[in-house]
Amino acid sequence: xxxxxxxxxxxxxxxxxxxxxxxxxxxxxxxxxxxxxxxxxxxxxxxxxxxxxxxxxxxxxxxxxxxxxxxxxxxxxxxxxxxxxxxxxxxxxxxxxxxxxxxxxxxxxxxxxxxxxxxxxxxxxxxxxxxxxxxxxxxxxxxxxxxxxxxxxxxxxxxxxxxxxxxxxxxxxxxxxxxxxxxxxxxxxxxxxxxxxxxxxxxxxxxxxxxxxxxxxxxxxxxxxxxxxxxxxxxxxxxxxxxxxxxxxxxxxxxxxxxxxxxxxxxxxxxxxxxxxxxxxxxxxxxxxxxxxxxxxxxxxxxxxxxxxxxxxxxxxxxxxxxxxxxxxxxxxxxxxxxxxxxxxxxxxxxxxxxxxxxxxxxxxxxxxxxxxxxxxxxxxxxxxxxxxxxxxxxxxxxxxxxxxxxxxxxxxxxxxxxxxxxxxxxxxxxxxxxxxxxxxxxxxxxxxxxxxxxxxxxxxxxxxxxxxxxxxxxxxxxxxxxxxxxxxxxxxxxxxxxxxxxxxxxxxxxxxxxxxxxxxxxxxx
Amino acid sequence: xxxxxxxxxxxxxxxxxxxxxxxxxxxxxxxxxxxxxxxxxxxxxxxxxxxxxxxxxxxxxxxxxxxxxxxxxxxxxxxxxxxxxxxxxxxxxxxxxxxxxxxxxxxxxxxxxxxxxxx
Numbered sequence: 069x070x071x072x073x074x075x076x077x078x079x080x081x082x083x084x085x086x087x088x089x090x091x092x093x094x095x096x097x098x099x100x101x102x103x104x105x106x107x108x109x110x111x112x113x114x115x116x117x118x119x120x121x122x123x124x125x126x127x128x129x130x131x132x133x134x135x136x137x138x139x140x141x142x143x144x145x146x147x148x149x150x151x152x153x154x155x156x157x158x159x160x161x162x163x164x165x166x167x168x169x170x171x172x173x174x175x176x177x178x179x180x181x182x183x184x185x186x187x188x189x190x191x192x193x194x195x196x197x198x199x200x201x202x203x204x205x206x207x208x209x210x211x212x213x214x215x216x217x218x219x220x221x222x223x224x225x226x227x228x229x230x231x232x233x234x235x236x237x238x239x240x241x242x243x244x245x246x247x248x249x250x251x252x253x254x255x256x257x258x259x260x261x262x263x264x265x266x267x268x269x270x271x272x273x274x275x276x277x278x279x280x281x282x283x284x285x286x287x288x289x290x291x292x293x294x295x296x297x298x299x300x301x302x303x304x305x306x307x308x309x310x311x312x313x314x315x316x317x318x319x320x321x322x323x324x325x326x327x328x329x330x331x332x333x334x335x336x337x338x339x340x341x342x343x344x345x346x347x348x349x350x351x352x353x354x355x356x357x358x359x360x361x362x363x364x365x366x367x368x369x370x371x372x373x374x375x376x377x378x379x380x381x382x383x384x385x386x387x388x389x390x391x392x393x394x395x396x397x398x399x400x401x402x403x404x405x406x407x408x409x410x411x412x413x414x415x416x417x418x419x420x421x422x423x424x425x426x427x428x429x430x431x432x433x434x435x436x437x438x439x440x441x442x443x444x445x446x447x448x449x450x451x452x453x454x455x456x457x458x459x460x461x462x463x464x465x466x467x468x469x470x471x472x473x474x475x476x477x478x479x480x481x482x483x484x485x486x487x488x489x490x491x492x493x494x495x496x497x498x499x500x501x502x503x504x505x506x507x508x509x510x511x512x513x514x515x516x517x518x519x520x521x522x523x524x525x526x527x528x529x530x531x532x533x534x535x536x537x538x539x540x541x542x543x544x545x546x547x548x549x550x551x552x553x554x555x556x557x558x559x560x561x562x563x564x565x566x567x568x569x570x571x572x573x574x575x576x577x578x579x580x581x582x583x584x585x586x587x588x589x590x591x592x593x594x
Numbered sequence: 595x596x597x598x599x600x601x602x603x604x605x606x607x608x609x610x611x612x613x614x615x616x617x618x619x620x621x622x623x624x625x626x627x628x629x630x631x632x633x634x635x636x637x638x639x640x641x642x643x644x645x646x647x648x649x650x651x652x653x654x655x656x657x658x659x660x661x662x663x664x665x666x667x668x669x670x671x672x673x674x675x676x677x678x679x680x681x682x683x684x685x686x687x688x689x690x691x692x693x694x695x696x697x698x699x700x701x702x703x704x705x706x707x708x709x710x711x712x713x
Contacts, residue, residue: 086685102699109699109706 084147090138091145091152093131093160094227098220100127104213113206117175120212124171127216131223132164142593144229148292151229151363154589158439159226159359163352166446167219170348173454173564174211179555180464183207184342184457185251193256211248215348218244222352226359229367231281231291231317234360238277238324241356242270245349249341254464262340269323269333277320283313284368293368294594300371314369314376321364324357325413328386335398338406343465346402347453347564350409351446358416358442362435366423367592373423380421384520387414388527396534401456401467404534408493409449411531416441418524419508422515429587433514436590437507440583444492444500444575451568452489454561458482459552466552469538474547479554483542485569490539492572494532500575507583657709668697 088095100123107119141152177183185208188201221241228234250263285291287309288299300310323330338346369376391411398404416438425433459466459475459482466472476483492501505528509521575582675682675690682689704710 084685086689102696105699105703109703 082147087143087145090141090143091150092134093138093164094220094223096127096131096134097164097216097223100124101213101216101220104216108210108213116209117177117207120209121171121175124212124216125168128164128168128171128219132161132168135161135164142591144294144593148294149230149233150224150227151367151593152227153593154591155359155362155435155439156227158586158589159355159442160223162439162443162446163219163222163355166351166355166450167215167222167348169447169450169454169564169567170344170352171212171215172560173344173347173450173457174215174342176344176457176557176561177207178558179457179460179561180253181205182253184253184344185211186253186256189251193260198256208251211251214244214248218242218248219352222356225356226363228360229293229363231284231293231364231368234364235274235278235281238274238320238360241353242274242324245345245353246270248345249337249349251345252340252342255340258340259342260340262337265333266337273320273323273330276316276323280313280316280318280320283309283316285313287313293363296368297371297594300369310369310372311375314372315379317364318361318376318379321357321361322383325354325361325416326410327383327413327417328390328410329383331387331390331410331413334410335403335406338409339400339402339467343402343453343457344561346406347450350405350453351450354409354413355442355446358420358438362420362438363592365420366432366435367594370423377421377423380417381517381520384414384417384421385523387411387417388523389414392527392531392534395531398534399469401469401472401538402453404469404538405449405452405456408531408535411527412441412445412493414527415505415508415524416445418512418517418520421517421520422511424516425511425514427587430591431587432590433511435592436583436586437504437511439586439589440507440575440579441504443582443586444504444572447568447571447575448489448492448500449568451565451572452486452493454564454568455482455486455489457561458555458557458565460555461550461552469541471548471552472538473541473545474551475542475554477547478551482554485565486542487539488569488572490535492576494535495528496532498573498576500572500579503575503579503583654712657704661704661709664697664700668694 104120104123107116107123111119135157138152138157141157142154144151174184182202182205186202187204187206187208188198189208191198191201218241221237221239221244224237225234225241228237246263246267249266250260252259281291284296287305288296290296290299299305319330323333326334338350341349365373365376365380388411391407391409391414395404395407395411398407419434419437419441422434422437427433456467457465459472461471475486488499492499495501495505505524509524512518512521512524671693672690675686679686
């Protein structure tokens, strides 16, 4: 043995035990990402697109199957770094299904020559170099491994049981997204601006998160959520460290879900990013980040709910009010949907604050209602953004609301489908949005947060106003002469829109299966 | 305190060797003037004089720096593994092979995409 080490007392060392079979979903997705990088390196350009698409979709579906086969697992793994329990598996399954749709709509090539993404990511927008590269018609295929890496991070995010693992997952999911935001084929400057803003603010919020982790470590002496929970219940050391640490970790997580006052990036990024990526981010990132938020606030600092609930109340109210009210003034479809996603984050937060709401069956209502809402919201959102991609004019997507006037006359099918999505966002009965809102609001009432529900219902009415303004515009306005046309997409986008619409209707008419599943999955392992 | 004696001895040896090399070099080596001797150590862009507005420098440096960091980090992980090789046994070996294989994929990608060509 090394003489230097022999001097001090021998450090206790236990080789970690890695339960590969329980981590299989994440290993499959990350493995496919690595294989995707190899495909980029060694396969000829002609076959790359097809191979990458098949790899990605097959990998996501295989990962989904392994999530399903893990159902009922309730374990802490890898020396306590990862928890595979009901909420983790439920959210992983949701993310995998939504991500499959996201990959499908990102692979669309028939709407725009060469696909959604630019062939010339490194060329200066408007330059001769860009024109030459674009003329080659090269399809960008590196987005597939990038998306798979992001999805791998998203799967780990709600399953991470200590704050450092959570931080690693946060970065793994964020870094590819920053890049994907900047790769739009049309309006490249806007896209690069979105990417830059997202990166700078995202890095800033990661720093907040990390500083919060440091303070919580200072408080509890561990970054394990269960260890922090023990320290909270024994009231061990300085409470100011705990409060500041919790607040800073919350800033990092609330940034990712786009809650007010950490929402300012959302409209710019959602508008500038390639639309299928916007849908992917709005659905999957939000699901993953709410999973992490639930775990930190239910498992880690659940014992001091009295202290953090006022903060969450304020954030939830602000998010609902600002998201709904500012959305009224938007003139761009993507920006309007961005503000709507902010408002929805507020509605989900009303479910999250209901920590005390436990049903007779042992179901934690605060968790199960959030889980259900995320499924409902995710499918509607990814469908709605996919639908935005088919309304086009010569300059690409026609996202200005005035261009959508009279769309029902050009394509009744698109107008009706968009109406369905908007109705779900507004929470009209017989759509998934109604069931989701009903679930979070009843959880909030059971958890003594009735004032929040009052704000939520009023803001739902405000939101319904701007959703139905779009419906009126589509059905009762005269179409502009040089208005956009509705392009016919390939099966990839069609499947995305159809699945979004199908789940929106099914969860509105017949939600009991998914509600039951969310109820069974609502208990965290500790 | 005795625990720190080996470190202090090691530091003294390192310092002594550095001083010996410099002094021995200055006493015994030939002195021939060469412009390159006044350049910045190792490689990279000239730090002075600064061009107006900061100037531009090739993005190639960025790529090289990124590659360097990747392999630097690899060493950071290899070192503790080497220290605890006995207790980690076959598990540690498999994990390390997986880790290095992943880095190899990165390397292959950079190589195939021309990241290693300077021009």
